[in-house]
Amino acid sequence: MSKSNKYRFGTKAIHAGVEPDSATGAIMTPIYQTSTYVQSSPGEHKGYDYSRSQNPTREALEKSIAALENADYGHCFASGLAAIDAVIKTLKPGDEVISTNDLYGGTYRIFTQIFQDFGIHFHFIDMLEASNIEKHITEKTKLIWVETPTNPMMNIIDIKTAANIAKKSNVLLCVDNTFSTPYLQNPLDLGADLVMHSLTKYIAGHSDVIMGALATNNKELSEKLAFIQKASGAVPGPQDCFLVLRGIKTLHLRMQRHCENGAGVANFLKSHPKVDKVFWPGFKSHPNHDIASRQMHDFGGMISFSLKENSVAAATEILKKFELFTLAESLGGVESLSGHPATMTHASIPKAERDKIGLSDSLIRLSVGVEDLEDLIQDLKQALS
Structure with a gap:
């Protein structure tokens, strides 16, 4: 059965990224509760060598998230903040980030109390008029961070306008899509470069998982994020990935x-x-x-x-x-x-x-x-x- 983007959202939610288990025919993705994989000879294996790098259950979830956001690439992390952490790790000291001034407190905390100490500068501005972003961009601006609807004031930010400004300035735009989910809003379709989710919330949907995700159509950015995911190691376990896959179906x-x-x-x-x-x-x-x-x-x-x-x-x-x-x-x-x-x-x-x-x-x-x-x-x- 094809799981391509020719299907509508509900069908993708049930089928995207999920294939019957080749060994048993199990219709549900198995929980590959393993840390390592047998190699036939050094460096020769079946695509998996260590579960921090790859795990079949996580891979199915990442494909599902990508499909729901109409993205080519998906990456899952141990929490939403771990996903944010990975995004900021693509930057270097001296880089600047423009963020909305109304956003989740954990995002504000990791920006100001963790990464600011490493020389990355954050500017928190009113984005109710998205055109306001442009006047804050300098040659050091590398990322625009948007939350919409915002937490907790429920402000709405124009993603398409923000994306046009970002592209004109050669700046990446990341949208925290946690409140909307891919069911209500698809930032990549509106021009964003990257979309972030706390899967803990609506996507898992049952208050029993902590997890985050990123989705993008940018191959180079995806490769950077995959490297950070592997090198920093903030990956979710297969049991939690299974639970999120189950949550996505409804x-x-x-x-x-x-x-x-x-x-x-x-x-x-x-x-x-x-x-x-x-x-x-x-x-x-x-x-x-x-x-x-x-x-x-x-x-x-x-x-x-x-x-x-x-x-x-x-x-x-x-x-x-x-x-x-x-x-x-x-x-x-x-x-x-x-x-x-x-x-x-x-x-x-x-x-x-x-x-x-x-x-x-x-x-x-x-x-x-x-x-x-x-x-x-x-x-x-x-x-x-």
């Missing part, structure tokens, strides 16, 4: 429900008297809603909202009362989760920087799961009452 079905429930929750929150602002790109009033409508297939299940009583205490009271929106780090699982970015996911970002982007003390982030919408609305009602 990605399209889960994302449909996440989007439906997300819309229902966003509209409920918008009309609640205790809620100040709701951040969700599906609203026509949302900044760059028109761009989201063009570059996304739907608006996802991630929502942030602030309270009229703007305090950590007010947010904490509500978070403690939730029954279904479980208070926990992470997102993208089948179960609904809630979080307080100022003290959890974005605590590593200084308060002054959080204030600049509107990340208030009362901001609550919801990862809307696939439960029955009526039950989720009832949980919000009782927590906000």
Whole structure:
């Protein structure tokens, strides 16, 4: 059975990268739980010599990720941050990176507290107007880092405009596509050079795996990333790769429900008297809603909202009362989760920087799961009452 890109997304999610096991005919990719492989003579083997370099289960997953992002090459890593780490390792001291000023706290931390000490310089700018990127580019700029929708303010950045600027300046563009997944958005099709995922989130989808991935159509860049993957060794194990492959098979079905429930929750929150602002790109009033409508297939299940009583205490009271929106780090699982970015996911970002982007003390982030919408609305009602 061919697994080429002639198929639509749901079919690719089930079949891409996966072949029946040649030894047994098993329809599910086996878990090749092995560290090494027998060689018939020195240097002669069946394509695998050591599992840090290659593993058949990981290889199947990498092919699947590539197919979902309409990419030629995919690479999987031990976490989303390990994938980011690999991207920045393609740079050298003196290089500069332009990043959005609203992004995941872990990304900000690895940029500013790890790589900045090695002489790589990071500039965090407002990208709501993507054309704003151009004036910050210098001869030292080597990478533009985009998150869209952003975490946690749900800002939308125009990927196509950012890609045109990057190409004109001979700069690489990497898009963190974690919130959207390939089901909702394909940055490579819009001109990006590289797409990054925390597979931990929606793609694995069941809150039982930590993993990251990169996908690209750039052969030279892929070769660099493969070398870093092998040399630095931050690779996922075959058991986790199997779990992500299994999660991918229902990605399209889960994302449909996440989007439906997300819309229902966003509209409920918008009309609640205790809620100040709701951040969700599906609203026509949302900044760059028109761009989201063009570059996304739907608006996802991630929502942030602030309270009229703007305090950590007010947010904490509500978070403690939730029954279904479980208070926990992470997102993208089948179960609904809630979080307080100022003290959890974005605590590593200084308060002054959080204030600049509107990340208030009362901001609550919801990862809307696939439960029955009526039950989720009832949980919000009782927590906000």
